[in-house]
Every structure is written in structure tokens, then in C-alpha cells.
Amino acid sequence: MAPTFRLSVGSHLAAIAVGAVAAAAYLTVYSNSAQSLADYISAICAKSFGSAPAAEAPYLAENVSAMTKMMIDMGIRPSGDVDTDFVAMMVPHHQGAIEMAQTQLRYGRNEPLRRMAQEIIVTQLQEIAAMRLSLGQPQPPSVPSPDQIPPAAERFEKSSNAQHLVKEP
Secondary structure (H helix, E strand, C coil), X not given: CCCCCCCCHHHHHHHHHHHHHHHHHHHHHHCCCCCCHHHHHHHHHHHHHCCXXXXXXXXXXXXXXXXXXXXXXXXXXXXXXXXXXXXXXXXXXXXXXXXXXXXXXXXXXXXXHHHHHHHHHHHHHHHHHHHHHHCCCCCCCCCCCCCCCCCHHHHHHHHHHHHHHCCCC
């Protein structure tokens, strides 16, 4: 059986802290600039991902989009209520994890990682619901759970092989 990895609450908080520091640094350095936070995050990722193979570009683009949205949505206006603010920041954080897991399902081929991505989607949705419930907030509308999406290479391979499996009359 493959090992299961879990991120601790400390890891989540550290990730949020790093994001907050990056956002604060951005605001300090670029507050007089026309550059948006989305542009800043995309630029950081573009620099890091610049050496990636072209075949990985769609996967990386989707992840950059999810991370950018997550970081922007975590930048809340404080309400004066720590609990409300915590949930307001954690919901987009968890939604970002869901979107990155969905991207793994679209492009990944490693079955243990794909199962983990499915598990991430389920647990993050449950945690979002629990946080909102704890504050008496309305639950988001129900959505169907994502089907297992075969990796892009497998989808292509199946469609190519399907031509050969059709029997001639």
C-alpha cells in the first residue's frame, strides 16, 4: 500500500503566512504601480515554470490560475471578528486546493496521486461546509462531485485506439 501524506494544520498556516508575507511585500513594493496582484503572482510562477516542458504548460497554467485566484480571494477586509475572518480566508484557501486537485485529475497519471487528489476534493469541501456551519453561514449550493477524469494522455490514447476497435460491417 502506498504511503498516505497529510499536511498538518501548521503546514496550512505556514502556507497562508507565506502568502500573506508575499502579498504584503507586493503591496509595499508595488502599491504605486499599475501592476495587479494577479500579475505579480503570475510573474513569479512564470519565472519558476519557465523551464518546464511545453507539454506541461496547460497543467501549469491552470494551477497558476487557481493559485492566483486563491491568493487574491484570501486578501479580505478584516471584519473585526477573528472567527469570521479566519473562515473568510480559509474558504478560498481550501477552494484553491480543490481546484489544484481537479487539475491533477485532468492531467496526472499517477494513480495514488489521483486518488489523493480525489480525497483532497472531498475533505476540503467538508471542511468548507464545517467552517461555514460553525459560524451559521449558509452552505454553498450542492454540486455534483467530480468524476474521475482520466489523464490527458490516456484520453488521447483511448480515442486513438477506439478507431481500431470499430468493426467493419
